[in-house]
Amino acid sequence: MVEVFQVLGGIAGFGGVALGVLYLLYRDLVRDIIRRRMFRTLTAAQATALFGTVVVLAFAVAILGIFATLAESKGVRQFVVLVGMLLLFLLAVLLIAVRTVTGPSARARGSGRNGVERSLAAVRRHVESDEPDQAERALEASGSARDSSAFWYWKARIALTRGNLDVAAGYVEEALKLDGRDPYSIALKIELLLLANDPDRRDRAARLSVESTGLSGELDAWLRQLRAEGMFGGGVRTRTQFEARCPLPTRTTEDAHAE
Numbered sequence: 435m436v437e438v439f440q441v442l443g444g445i446a447g448f449g450g451v452a453l454g455v456l457y458l459l460y461r462d463l464v465r466d467i468i469r470r471r472m473f474r475t476l477t478a479a480q481a482t483a484l485f486g487t488v489v490v491l492a493f494a495v496a497i498l499g500i501f502a503t504l505a506e507s508k509g510v511r512q513f514v515v516l517v518g519m520l521l522l523f524l525l526a527v528l529l530i531a532v533r534t535v536t537g538p539s540a541r542a543r544g545s546g547r548n549g550v551e552r553s554l555a556a557v558r559r560h561v562e563s564d565e566p567d568q569a570e571r572a573l574e575a576s577g578s579a580r581d582s583s584a585f586w587y588w589k590a591r592i593a594l595t596r597g598n599l600d601v602a603a604g605y606v607e608e609a610l611k612l613d614g615r616d617p618y619s620i621a622l623k624i625e626l627l628l629l630a631n632d633p634d635r636r637d638r639a640a641r642l643s644v645e646s647t648g649l650s651g652e653l654d655a656w657l658r659q660l661r662a663e664g665m666f667g668g669g670v671r672t673r674t675q676f677e678a679r680c681p682l683p684t685r686t687t688e689d690a691h692a693e
Contacts, residue, residue, distance in 0.1 A: 554578060557588050558685070566595040583613040587685065590622055594673065602626055617653035618685040620646045624660070625682060631670045640666045652683045 553576030560569035569592045578585045590605035603626050609619040620642065627639035643657045643666070660666065663679050 554584070554588070557592075561588070561591045561595055564595055566592050569595070581612065583609040583616045583619055584685070585609075586612070587616070587619050587622065590619075590626075594622075594626065597673070599626055599629060615649055617646070617650040618683055620649065621653055621656055621683050624657075625676060625680075628660075628665055629671065629673055629676060633668075636666060636668075656680065656683050 553572055556572040557569050557576065560566070560572060569588070573585070573588050573592065578588075580586075586605050586609035590602040590609065593599075593602035593605055603623070606619055606623045606626060609616060610623065613619065624639045624642055624646075627635040627642070630636075643660065647654055647657060659680050665671070665676070665680060
C-alpha cells in the first residue's frame with residue numbers, strides 16, 4: 435500500500451495520492467461489499483445512502499488532490515478548470531443528497547397513497563352492494579386521515595346504508611366542516627334531508643340545492659335530475675326508491691386523493 439502511494443505521489447503529487455485513495459476505496463470497500471452480497475441485507479434507501487457516501491467522500495478526496503496540484507500553477511486556464519470541477523462536485527453532492535432524502539419518502543408516500551386508494555375503492559364497492567360491515571372494516575383499514583372530508587363522507591354513507599339517518603347526518607356535517615364546498619358531501623346532505631320525509635327538512639334541502647348550484651357540473655346534473663323527478667315535492671320516499679331514481683354522484687378514489 436505504501437509503495438502505491440509513493441509511486442503515485444512521486445508522479446502526480448497530491449493528485450496521485452487522491453487517485454490512490456480512490457483505488458483503495460474500490461478495492462477494500464466497494465468490491466468487498468459486492469463480493470459478499472451485502473446488498474441483500476440492505477434496504478434500497480440504505481444501499482443508496484451507502485454508495486452516495488462513498489462517491490461523495492471519494493470525490494472530495496479527488497477534488498482536494500486536484501486543487502493541491504493546480505494550486506501550484508498561476509494560469510487562468512487552470513483556475514477555470516478548478517472552479518468547474520468544484521461546481522461539478524457541489525452539483526453531484528446536491529443530487530445525491532436530494533435522491534437519498536426524497537427517494538424513500540416519495541416511495542413511501544406513493545405506496546401509502548395507493549393503499550388508501552385501493553381501500554377506499556373497496557369501501558365504495560361494499561357501500562354500493564349494501565354491505566355496511568365490510569365497508570366499515572375496509573374504511574378503518576384504509577388508513578384514511580380522519581381530518582379529511584372523504585373519511586367522514588364514507589362514514590356517513592355507511593351509516594345511511596344501515597338506515598341510521600341521524601348518525602349519517604352527523605357524519606356528513608363533520609365532512610362539511612372540513613370542506614364546506616365538497617359537492618359529494620353536499621349531495622349526500624341533500625339526500626339525507628329529503629329522506630327524513632319532513633316538510634321543514636325538505637325546504638332546507640331545496641334551499642341548499644339552490645345555494646350549491648354551480649359548484650360542480652356533476653352536482654348540477656344531479657340536482658337537475660332531482661327536480662325532474664319531483665324529489666323536492668311532497669311524498670314519502672325510501673332510500674332504495676330515491677337511489678334507484680337519483681343515485682348519488684360517484685365519489686372516486688381520485689377525488690379523495692385530490693384533498
